[in-house]
Amino acid sequence: MDDSSDLRPRLASASRSTLAIITDPSQANPFGSIHGGVILRLADECGALAAFRHSGGPMVTTAAIDGFSFIEPVHVGERVELISEITYVGRTSMEARIDVYAESMSHPNPRKVGSGYGVYVALTALGKPKTVAPLLSETQDDARRDEAARARQAARLARRDAERQ
Ligand SMILES: CC(C)(COP(=O)(O)OP(=O)(O)OC[C@H]1O[C@@H](n2cnc3c(N)ncnc32)[C@H](O)[C@@H]1OP(=O)(O)O)[C@@H](O)C(=O)NCCC(=O)NCCS
Numbered sequence: 001m002d003d004s005s006d007l008r009p010r011l012a013s014a015s016r017s018t019l020a021i022i023t024d025p026s027q028a029n030p031f032g033s034i035h036g037g038v039i040l041r042l043a044d045e046c047g048a049l050a051a052f053r054h055s056g057g058p059m060v061t062t063a064a065i066d067g068f069s070f071i072e073p074v075h076v077g078e079r080v081e082l083i084s085e086i087t088y089v090g091r092t093s094m095e096a097r098i099d100v101y102a103e104s105m106s107h108p109n110p111r112k113v114g115s116g117y118g119v120y121v122a123l124t125a126l127g128k129p130k131t132v133a134p135l136l137s138e139t140q141d142d143a144r145r146d147e148a149a150r151a152r153q154a155a156r157l158a159r160r161d162a163e164r165q
Pocket residue numbers: 060061062063064089090091092093094119121129153156157160
């Protein structure tokens with residue numbers, strides 16, 4: 001998809017993206033837990049992947065990362081897997097839900113360690129916000145997803161406007 005994009009509505013599932021790493025000591029704090037900033041960076045990258053999939057590129061930028069909860073610590077040597085999916089689309093912006101799982105290599109059994117949202121804006125090759133395809137809404141679950149996401153986005157924009165002053 002280029003700037004003359006296909007703007008037919010797209011399923012959220014088509015944007016589903018994953019990212020996985022094995023953590024190493026350079027990513028840990030003195031207590032052996034992985035820095036929250038390391039997880040946030042991965043979350044941002046994984047959310048951006050979903051935004052790329054939905055928008056078709058050529059660029060996206062991060063407008064906000066919020067509502068992120070670190071549920072359990074992640075330890076050195078664990079496999080971390082992130083899964084993202086678009087949960088809201090405005091005109092040029094897209095919200096991705098990002099879930100993070102970790103598992104020990106010796107006892108593989110993924111546990112959820114974090115979750116949050118990223119908002120990405122699709123950009124043209126010239127760096128201007130670009131219209132993206134709407135998110136397909138077919139079921140009652142989709143309608144509930146849309147309503148909750150609209151409320152989150154309204155709260156974000158109110159926060160952004162307050163912070164700009
Ligand atoms: C994100 C950015 C492009 C928005 O630019 P802008 O001049 O505010 O443009 P607009 O007002 O047209 O906003 C574009 C879209 O982003 C949304 N948006 C902007 N700021 C937002 C925020 N803080 N939270 C949620 N959505 C936001 C707007 O609602 C709009 O959505 P819509 O088109 O779906 O209605 C601009 O603020 C920017 O470049 N920020 C820096 C990005 C960055 O450096 N990120 C880190 C590295 S990737």
